[in-house]
């Protein structure tokens with residue numbers, strides 16, 4: 001059973017409990033039977049499933065709860081907590097420190113996704129501003145160095161390896177020394193894999209570890225290996241000091257339960273999960289958001305982290321403009337650029353609560369990215385005066401033709417882009433200015449929200465008209481329906497900027513991003529909701 005099916009089944013079991021007229025031992029047993037059955041079908045280790053059942057039963061004392069009238073909530077919370085502890089050994093994963101040479105060694109069986117994950121991790125920390133280098137110490141598999149080289153070059157990450165040197169320990173030492181000498185902050189060493197857990201593999205790992213003394217060793221495990229995960233994790237744990245785990249191939253049809261529950265065998269935390277072959281397909285893992293997402297409740301923390309990565313504080317000029325109710329073409333360009341920097345759009349969408357995988361079906365992230373890039377060429381062909389304008393300068397044919405020639409984008413498409421800009425500008429005008437919601441906020445507030453959209457201080461909330469005001473704002477801006485709408489339109493795709501699949505959807509996207517920027521209705525609002533969710537549980 002794939003994980004979202006598992007989530008759906010547990011969720012429906014919990015919902016069914018809410019509809020039970022009487023909550024007695026029989027109802028709790030039926031709920032646990034259904035949940036445990038679903039976990040076993042997803043390859044979660046039998047011993048762990050048994051523990052989960054016992055722990056929930058221990059926590060739920062129906063006699064004591066009788067008076068509180070809150071039985072359903074207590075049971076649901078117990079199940080949620082137990083699902084979380086299934087994947088959480090209670091240890092924080094090691095994190096690299098900026099300004100220091102952090103060395104990380106990757107281990108795992110051949111084909112587990114080690115090399116791919118090395119590059120993904122390097123790209124992840126590069127996005128966080130660290131100076132990152134990759135070392136290929138895999139001399140066992142022919143072509144391993146070429147693969148790492150290719151991946152690294154595509155992600156613009158410096159790499160080290162050798163075709164001449166056959167000793168992986170020597171390569172690892174040389175690579176680490178070279179990167180340390182050049183003040184690299186994160187040095188990731190990829191080691192060989194073997195088809196099986198062979199003695200040679202473990203001996204080589206131990207020698208490399210002894211030579212480079214890694215600050216952290218990451219064990220990469222294939223999420224599709226099912227029940228075999230437990231034995232594999234134990235074998236690696238005995239040989240090297242596993243600091244954290246990456247579980248790969250959690251996209252598609254991975255059951256995942258086996259690999260996920262193997263954390264119990266190592267006692268080490270899962271740090272990331274691989275969700276595709278692309279370099280951005282690496283999601284930070286933490287138990288509660290993971291379980292929330294699996295149960296269809298969205299991943300608020302992932303969303304907030306992505307928004308933080310966007311370094312919104314750099315958009316201060318735009319925030320000032322917004323408060324005044326002004327939206328220039330440059331503002332639009334900066335917005336679209338920010339979206340492009342975040343990586344694939346489908347990733348962001350997947351974190352939004354209520355955005356089910358079904359809704360994402362058929363969504364072509366590459367096509368959307370390609371389209372966004374063509375808009376960038378349009379903006380690049382504009383003069384500074386045009387960019388700083390509200391688009392009215394384009395009422396002459398000659399300007400339009402000049403930009404079309406410069407960007408290689410058809411005039412009709414540019415017109416559509418301008419039209420969307422204008423439409424969005426009208427929304428900003430309504431919301432900005434002294435009377436609008438954005439205009440009422442003082443600049444300090446805007447700045448604070450931009451820096452930390454997840455945190456909403458009560459004072460701000462008050463000024464904005466409380467939660468009601470924000471919900472209202474979400475409605476105005478299209479709210480969650482806006483995103484869903486946008487998805488539908490994007491899926492239609494292919495009509496170019498003027499058609500229904502083109503810029504129409506950008507307007508919704510922009511609306512959502514603006515919500516995030518202001519930390520108000522959209523992403524920031526969701527951050528607030530995350531807090532509320534915690535309280536409700």
Ligand SMILES: Nc1nc2c(ncn2[C@@H]2O[C@H](COP(=O)(O)OP(=O)(O)OP(=O)(O)O)[C@@H](O)[C@H]2O)c(=O)[nH]1
Pocket residue numbers: 108109110111112113114115116117138141144191192193194248249250251252273274275276277281
């Ligand atoms: N769908 C999906 N594929 C993945 C993921 N991670 C890795 N892969 C694919 O899995 C295959 C094996 O990945 P590699 O990175 O070459 O595996 P490896 O562990 O380095 O293998 P060796 O170098 O031989 O030890 C490749 O085709 C990857 O593209 C993931 O998260 N999702």
